[in-house]
Amino acid sequence: MTDALSAAAEPTRRRILQLLASQPRTVTDVAAEFPVTRSAISQHLLVLADAGLVDAEKVGRQRIYRVLPSGLRRLQAEIDTFWTTELDLLVADAQRIKEKKT
Numbered sequence: 080m081t082d083a084l085s086a087a088a089e090p091t092r093r094r095i096l097q098l099l100a101s102q103p104r105t106v107t108d109v110a111a112e113f114p115v116t117r118s119a120i121s122q123h124l125l126v127l128a129d130a131g132l133v134d135a136e137k138v139g140r141q142r143i144y145r146v147l148p149s150g151l152r153r154l155q156a157e158i159d160t161f162w163t164t165e166l167d168l169l170v171a172d173a174q175r176i177k178e179k180k181t
Contacts, residue, residue: 080129080130080131081126081129081130082130083130083131083132083150083153083154083157084154084157084158084161085130086126086127086129086130086132087127087130087132087154089123089126091113091115091120091123092123092126092127094112094113095109095120095123095124095127095133096127096132096133096146096151098112099133099144099145099146100146103136103143103144103145104143104144105141105142105143105144106120106121106124106141106142106144107141109124109144124144128144130150131147131149131150131153132146132147132150132151132154133145133146133147133150134147
């Protein structure tokens with residue numbers, strides 16, 4: 080399974096997530112928004128699906144992709160953890176610098 084943070088880090092996939100957040104779309108609809116092939120968009124959607132960020136429903140001959148709220152919540156929790164840790168380290172560094180000056 081692909082890591083959600085890694086999957087969403089790629090700019091094209093982030094844009095795909097933004098598009099799908101507004102409404103479900105077919106691969107063709109998503110591909111129309113990019114200067115790459117439909118096949119390339121399909122590969123990006125597979126990565127996002129593997130990461131649990133999107134899901135597809137087969138309707139006739141088409142697949143309708145939509146964002147999975149649970150996947151986005153997990154991604155947000157991962158980002159929040161990262162930033163909390165990074166900010167804690169920054170505060171600790173600032174405190175050490177302050178103590179050295181006094």
